[in-house]
Amino acid sequence: MEEIRQWRHYTDQQREQIMQRLNGMETSHTCPQCGEPTYCGVSVGESDCWCFHVSTREKTGAPHCLCRRCLSQQPLR
Numbered sequence: 001m002e003e004i005r006q007w008r009h010y011t012d013q014q015r016e017q018i019m020q021r022l023n024g025m026e027t028s029h030t031c032p033q034c035g036e037p038t039y040c041g042v043s044v045g046e047s048d049c050w051c052f053h054v055s056t057r058e059k060t061g062a063p064h065c066l067c068r069r070c071l072s073q074q075p076l077r
Contacts, residue, residue, distance in 0.1 A: 032060075034067060057074035
């Protein structure tokens with residue numbers, strides 16, 4: 001994942017934001033599959049999202065992005 005490869009280049013503030021996203025403290029919506037809070041960079045106006053850096057999965061037809069756990073359970077495309 002991009003976050004891991006670039007970790008040493010991030011500032012303390014950027015690292016803290018990443019940790020908050022991973023821990024579910026910073027969220028943009030709830031996962032349409034499990035209902036847990038999750039984060040989508042694109043939906044909050046960023047040009048990138050964590051899901052751009054994982055293997056492509058089957059589309060679900062859900063109105064919003066899945067959380068990391070649910071996305072990892074989707075079949076690879």
